[in-house]
Amino acid sequence: MTESGASLESLRALRLHRRREALKTALIHGALILACAACVYPLLRILAVSLRPGDRIISTDLALIPQGATWASYVKVFTETNFLFWLWNSLVITVATSVAGVALASTAAYAFSRFKFPGAKLGLSLLLGTQMLPAGMLLLPLFLMIMRLRLMNTYLGMVIAYSVSSLPFSIWILKGYYDTIPRSLEEAALVDGTSVFGAFYRIVLPLSTPALAIAFLFNFTQAWNEYLVARVILTDSFKYTWTLGLFDLQGQYLTQWGMFAAASLLVTIPVMGVFLYSSKWLLTGMTLGGVKG
Amino acid sequence: MRPAVVVISAGLLAAAASCRLAPQDQGVDRAIVVWEQEDAQVFPYIDSVFDAFKRLPGNADVRIVRNHYQTEDLRQQFLTASIAGSPPDLLMGPSDTAGIYSIAGFILPVEKVFDLSAFNKPVVEAITLDGHVWGVPMTNGNHLMLMYNKRLSPTAPRTTDELFAFCETKAKAKALKLDYCMAFNLGEPFWLMPWLGAFGGWPIDDKTPTLDTKPMLDAVSLVVDLIYKKKYVPMECEYNCTDTLFKEGKVAFIINGDWAISTYRDKFGKDFGVAKIPKLSATGRWPTPMVSGRYFMLNSKLSGAKLELVKRFVSFYTNKENQIGQVKSLMRLPALAEAAGAGIIRDDPILKASMDQILAGKPMPMATEMRAVWDSVRPHLGRAVNKKATPREAVAKMQSEAVSKIKEMTD
Amino acid sequence: MLAPVAQVLQFALLIGAFVAVLEGWLHYHFKYHERNWFIPAAVLGTAALVVFAALWTAGGGVEAGRVVSLAVGTALAECLAALFFKHVVKGRHSLPFMLLAPAMLGLAALIAYPMVFEVYLAFHDLKLTTIMAWSRTGDLPFVGLKHFRKVFTSSPLSEVGFWELSLRTVWWTFINVFFHVAGGFVMALLLNSVTRFKGVYRMLLIVPWAMPQVVAVLAMRGEFHSQYGFVNIMLSKTAAWLPFLKDVGVGPVQWLGQHPFLTCTIINVWLGIPFMTVVILGGLQSISRHYYDAASIDGASAFQQFRMITLPLIRPVLAPAVTLGTVWTFNNINVIYLVTGQAGGTEDADILVSALYKAAFAFYRYSYSAAFALVVFLMLFVSSMVWLKWSKGSESLYD
Structure with missing residues (x-):
């Protein structure tokens, strides 16, 4: 009971x-x-x-599917603007930038992570320093330089300008991640007769996939969304990236908001896609400094 | 495996390089680069004239590259590009930046290159500074006027009293169910100028700003009253907002420039009316919108055969036939004297009203100092409109700031 | 419009070439430059490239010629670096330096050179009236510290002086970073405590970060419009629904006109939370459950667990994120420029960098704005170095 x-x-x-x-x-x-x-x-x-x-276009209507919904803005974006060109240019520049940026960063970060050499600390501080340069400050000299190299209106000029701008962040992320990979793995491989390159290429890089993905993601979004530098380097409207093209829809006074919105949505899709695809690495790869233990 | 990698990479590199990252510049001398800041609906017309020029005999190899920029971007880019030595050949736009370009030496005085006597005198005067003419006019006007929706108000008010009476009795009494009576781009000093004139003032006297004055105070107070006391005008409503209100039929009147006429007429058809901005009953004077035009400015590096080509191009764009074509498709008044008398302008009530408004307007001051005036009026007008400063404080600040900015410009 | 197939094919080739070149690049940077055959091979290869480029350029490919000449330049620079390490440094540290060389060369070209140029400008006088002479002769009058004096005594804005602007910038940075971290913590803890739909939530929560910033800011700005924005529509609807709220002052607000700083802050906080959420969540997930289990057995409350376990263990992750976040917020021009730059141009939300942007382009006072930019940069650099030293936040970065 x-x-x-x-x-x-x-x-x-x-x-x-x-x-x-x-x-x-x-x-x-x-x-x-x-x-x-x-x-x-x-x-x-x-x-x-x-x-x-x-x-x-502008109204107090809050409905998500408005009355009389129409695809007209989308049709206009494709038929009345060079939207496909813009998208294409952005894609080429962004992918090339990301690949180059990640490659450069991966070796540089490896140097910072595995070797002791004079100037290492200073180098890392300076990398942080580059993030502190006010936007727009370097535009005029950059423009003059690109002019002199005769890289105006070229993909190459854009890729060079962009791949460097995300380098510091990529190096940081990758260095943080390399630090969490035990050195003993490489040492064992070296004892087995692998070269230093082999150890890096066959052991460290594959293990760093999450951080590489994050670095790629950062480079990608940075380049995809950039505006100020593109404005300076690209003057030929067939070479525009989508950011410049989007602002093309803004006239002296009047902005075509319908097309603006449609184009915005269309260009948001690729970055969202990349984000979603890499989201599985997002949590493990963001190692700005490792958690120990 | 290593040699394979090298061979493959070399092969792919060659293939990639042969993709040609950018098209080659061919026949640079026969390419005319034009930068503009127009609204998108004007592009088809501009491009059609460009194409017509390319179809002329001997022009088969001419390329015309049109690049669009927003107003501020255009200013910035043109200066940067000029510094770097790669400016566009031509700029298309209003005259307000010509002063700065001329001081920096980036644009060419055109009086020796073109015969300017063929154009209306005032429109040429509006781009004359220090004895030189700095642009070739393509339109006359670029001025504000009153536009109205005839479904809401069949006739246009002649005076502000009539206008306010309409707002008070018809619009406000909700007979028309209007959100607001009139749309008015509050933040922009350009929209303030007609009223300033009607109160008997003007922002600049030769090269000295005259902003801390009674007329300026009255003009700013009028704007603030319209929003807060009379509530005829919506708050925080910049250009896009006013334009939309008018297009949606939510306001009866809008004050807008000649660039908007064609769009509104396409939208409203017969219901669209244009009139002079109503006479200010308080002073009995007509408001005086700033009148200038749109111009071609030539970069100062042009010379020789290239200058000849550009000259032919500009002359073609501004010839009588195209000036009339421009009236037809854009509803912008021609700058060419010969075209101004064309029947189409006399017979069309909208164009006639636009012409009347030009006659009531004043030329836009060309002095470089005007740039400082614009840039100091804008923030303080904004503060007054947002009730962050009284009109009296605002006009005092406008003046002191304009003076100090003028000093900074040369310092 | 496009010749799609050909272009896609070319694109694939381009990427392929890229990858192949990278592989070669990596090989070459590890040790290969120390082999005996390296220098002769590199010189031969460069020579071959030069001939190739010359032929190509002669064939009319101007652009391609530029590409090749750039490649040749880089290759030569690398050869010189390799020679330098081999004979001058005598092999010590040469591997890390060679690994760093490409990134550092790029940074030097694109950041160090422009920096030097800005310093030159700041001490000389480039403005509207001297531009033409400069672009013709390349000479500018030397003015010493004149522009630096002006940075401190005058202001690019009309209402706000330099020092007030600095204070506001500090306030802006502090309040934004604070809410980024606080919001990030809340979101991360919430996410960490659910099991179902976790993936979906996480996906949706990073949307503001994933959206292109220009688009996101303009969209948010629209939501704060006094007539058509979601915020005001909801406010007036609420006030109409619950009349007593009206008396308390609930109703439409002129966000952009009256409270631009607040509006910018809200938008920027909204934009910045996802990044912090991800960083913190990553940190949370790497903390072993054992600590919490042990603490629960000892009877520690949830708050105590947070304070004694979560915070200290997450610090190494948080410190660099906060440092970077601070720097980014301090220099964030996008939000302020896009929100207030166009409509009426209010100054109430301007911080140092946005004022700098205005100063640079309002009257083309290039030298003044170069001096201004240098001052802003130095302020930030010095204070963050001091902060890193003081907080030891750098440890987790450097080691």
Whole structure:
């Protein structure tokens, strides 16, 4: 009798505990859903604007699928602008930049991670320093330099300018990650007769996939979204990247918001795709400094 | 494996290089590079004239490259490109930046290259500085006027009293269910100038800013009243917003420039009306919008055969036939005197009203100092409009700042 | 419009070539420069490239010629570096230096050279009236410290002086980074405590970061519009629904006109939280569960666990992220420029870098803005070096 009473009691307590846990979980989910809504809402609004018919672009309508929704803005983006060219240019420049940037960073970070040499600390500080240069400060000299190298309106000029700009961050990320890979792995390989290169190429690099992916992602988004440098180097509208093209839709006074929104959404898709694809590495690869232990 | 890598990489490198990262510049001398800052709906017309030029005999190998920039970008890029020695051949745009370009020596005085007597005198005057003419006009105007939706107001008010009465009785009483009575681009000093003129002032006297004045104070106060006291004008409504309100039929009136006429007429058809900005009842004077035009400016490095080509191109763009074509497709008034008398302008009520407004306007000051005036009026007008400063404080600040900016420009 | 197939093929070839070159590049940077055959081979290879380039250029490929000549230049620079390491440094540290060389060469060309140029400008006088003479002769009058004096005594803005602007910048940086970290923590802890839909949440939460910044900022700016923005529409709807709120002052606000600084801050916080969330979540997940289990057995509360376990263990991850975040926020021009730059041009939200941007382009006072930029840069550099020294935040970076 007493025994069953006690078990009933504990069952009740368990049930209460469960209920409280469930409530807590529900609250957490609620908060997360709210946060997600705040993150995604502007994107949905862009979608709404892009679907609105031409004469009602700006309105107090909050519906996500507006009345009289139409694809007209999208059609116009493809037929009335050089959108495909812009996208293409952006793609070429961005991919080339990312590959070059990651390659350069991977060796440099390896040097910082595995070797002791004079100036290593100074080098890392200076890398941080490059992030502190005010935007726009280097534009005029950069322009003059690109001019003299006669790289105006070329992919090459853009790739050179871009691949360097994300280098410091990539080096940091990669160095942080290399640091977490035990040296003993390479040492064992070296004992087995592998060259230093072999150790780096066959052991360190494959193990660093997450960090390489993150560095690639950073280079990619940086180059994909860049505007100021592109504005200076590219003057031929067939060579424009999409950022420049998008601003083409802004006239002296009037901006064509419908097309602007449609084009914005279309260019958001590739970066989102890259982000989603690399999201599995996002958490493990972001090692600005490793957690020890 | 190693040699294989090397061979493959060499082969691929050769293949990649043969992709030609950029097209080669061929016949640089026969390419005309034009930079503009127009709205997108104007592009088809501009391109059609460019194509027509290319079809002329002897022009088969001419390339015309048109690059679009936003207003500020254009200024910046043109200066940077000029410093680097690779400016575009031609700029298309309003006259307000010509002063700066001329001081820096980036554009060519055109009075010796073109016969400017063929153009309307005032429009040429609006780009004359220190005895030189710095651009070839392609349109006359670029001026503000009153535009109205005839479905909401069948006639245009002649005076501000009439306008306010309409706003008070019809719009405000919700008979028309209007959100606001009129749309007015508040933040932009350009929209303030007609009223400043109507109060008897002008922002600059030769090269001295005259902003801390009674007329300026009255003009700024009027704008603030329209938003907060009378509530005829929506708050925080910049160009796109005013334009949309008008297009959606949510306001009866808009004050806008000649560049917008063609779009509105396409949208509203017969319901679209244009009139002079109503006479200011308080002073009995007509508002005086700034009148200039749009111009071709030539870069100062042009010479020899290239200058000849550019000259032929500009002359073609501004010839009588194209000036009339421009009226037809863009509703912008011609700068060429010969074209100004064309029947199409006399017979079209909209163009006629636009012409009337030009006659009531004043030429836009060309002095470089005007740049400082614009840049100091804009933030303080904004502060007054946002109630962060009283109109009195605002105009005092405009003046002191304009003076110090003018000093900085040469310092 | 495009000749798609050919272009895609070329693109694939281009990428392939890239990868192949990279592989060769990597090989060559590890030790190969120390072999005896390296120098002769490199010289021969360069010579071959030069001939190739000459033939090509003669054939009319101007652009291709440039590409090749650039490649030749780089190859030569690398050869020189290899020779330097071999004979002058005598092989000590030569491997790390060779590994660093390409990145450092690039940085030097694209950052160090422009830097030197800016310093030159700051001590000379490049402005509207001297531009023409300069582009003709290349000479500029030397003015010494004049522009630096002006940086401290005058201001690029009309209402706000240099020091006030600096203070505001510090405030802007602090408040943004604070909310980035706080928001990031909240989001990361929430995410870490759920098991279901975790992937979906994480995906959606990084949307602001994944969106191109220009697009994101313009979209958010639209939401703060006084007539058409979501925020004000909701505010007025709420006020209409619950009238008593109206008396408390709930209603539409002129966000952009009246409170530009607040608006910019909200938008920037919204943009910056996802990055911190990811960094912190990564850190959280690498903390072993054992610590928490042990603490629970000892009867530590959730807050105590957070303070005693989570915070100290996550510090090495957080410190560099905060440092970088601070620097990025300090220099963030995008948000402020895109939000306030166009409409009326209010100065109430301007920080040092956005004022600099205005100064540089309003009147083309290139020298003044070069001096200004140098001052801003030095302020930031010195203070963060001091901070890194003081907080020992650099340890996790350097070691």
